[in-house]
Amino acid sequence: MYSPRIRTTGRIRAAGWIPLAALLLGSSARAQDEVPPAVPEATEASKAPEVPQVPSTPSADEGKGSLELPSAFGTVEVGGRFSVRETVDAKGLEAWAGKLSIPSARLEVTYSWKKRLKAVVEYDFGDGLDGLKDAYAWLDIAGGFSLRAGQFKLPLSLVELESATRLPLVRRGLLRDVLNDGLELTGRRLGAQLEWKCTGCARALKLRAGVWQLGGDEDVALQNGLGLTPGVRGTWEVLDSLELGASALGTSSQWTAGLDVRHALPIGQGELRTWAEVLVGRTNQLVGSDGPLLMGRALTAWRIGGGKKGALYVEPFVMLSALDTHLQLQDDRLWEVGGGLNFGQRNRWRLQAQVESRRAEASVPAAVQSLDKSLAERRAAMLQMEVSF
Incomplete structure (x- = not known):
């Protein structure tokens, strides 16, 4: 069972870890947020000898731009990103107000050995963040199975999982x-996850199942499940450009499950990208009584240009979101529409502009209204500069 407003012991301040890791390990790049590279499937084209202990080249969308230091003991990578943002918003009937912030100043150190072992530590020095982000070890076992343990992202929402x-x-x-x-x-929460990738499938099929500490930092009795919450996720690449996913997290009394889709359509030197998800569940944390909830989100972006790393591009995007806090109640829904424009050099830097407008019906529960000084009604405009390395 999980409980709101309570953080786990994994969210500790560890500002001293990163300088020490960087000093001991050398230099580097960023690991994937979702799944570390597994052992590639053998094909006729891949049977040629390859240089040992050098990780496979990441896809362009991963945003990697850091240095690597391969050695007989493995490969060390260091990467990160920095962003500065100006936000002007009005919540409810409040007057417009602005704030300049540093939402991300992130450094990540990754150690990998022969594509079999990976250790990741990621720390964020940005405004109002918990500091330690990823801190986990990943081990390739055999037969497409691997194990991940430490602090990492819960495998629930597609858009939240995406970097x-x-x-x-x-x-x-x-x-x-x-x-x-x-x-x-x-x-990100403390947990352990077993992962499996089908090595003989024509289309990528991946499954993962694990348990996470979603409650407080107090000890929990064995008969109460040690305070661990189970979760599962599976994805299937239906086409080269289309991936379907399903996930579930929680217990029999309070749970959330979802279906999602990710699509990428090449258009000339650019690409049309789409993410969509629908989540259902049962919880008493939003309305004070146990009941079903429904939420959904769709995001699409058209990148014009940026066919390779460092190439200039422009990218308009739009996102729609909706939440029904309790399907058996009336007039408790929230709606949000957002959109914007990106411009920059792919995987190096970008300037971003985004606007949002959120509206709520008359009976939105107080628990939702109280989030971040009332988010039931909000209008916002944001400008951000982001640099990846």
Whole structure:
């Protein structure tokens, strides 16, 4: 069982880890937020000898731009990103107000050995953040199975799982506020996860199942499940450009499950990218009584140009989000529409502009209204500069 407003012991301040890790390990690049590279499937084209202990080249969308230091003991990578943002918003009937912030100043150190072992530590020095982000070890076992343990992202929402550098958004909006701040069902938590990738399938098929510490830092009795919450996720690449996913997290009394789709359509030197998800669940944390909830989000972006790393591009995008806090209640829905424009050099830097407008019906529960000084009604405009390295 999980509980709102309570953080785990994994969210500790560890500012001294990163300088020490960087000093001991050398230099580097960023690991994937979702799944570390597994052993590639053998094909006729890949049977040629390859240089040992050098990780496979990341896809362009991963945003990697750091240095690597391969050695006989493995490969060390160091990467990160920095962003500065100006936000002007009005919540409810309040007057417009602005704030300049540093939402991300992130450094990540990754050690990998023969594509079999990976250790990642990621720390964020940005404004109002918990500091330590990823801190986990990943081990390739055999037969497509691997194990991940430590602090990492919960495998629930597609858009929340996606790295911020791959999304066109300045911020994720309504569902981020509800899932992360209200229900604490996304973000990073301490846990262990067993992963499997089908090595003989023509289309990529991946499954993962694990348990996470979603409650407080107090000891929990064995008969109460040690305070661990189970979760599962599966993805299937139906086409080269289309991936379907399904996920579930929680217990029999309070749970959340979802279906999602990710699509990428090449258009000339650019690409049309789309993410969509629908989540259902049962919780008493939003309305004070146990009941079903429904939420959904769709995001699409058209990148014009940027066919390769460092190439200039422009990218308009739009996102729609909706939340029904309790399907058996009336007039308790929230709606949000957002959109914007990105411009920059792909995987190096970008300038971002985004606007949002959120509206709520008359009976939105107080628990939702209280998030971040009332988010039931909000209008916002944001400008951000982001640099990846």
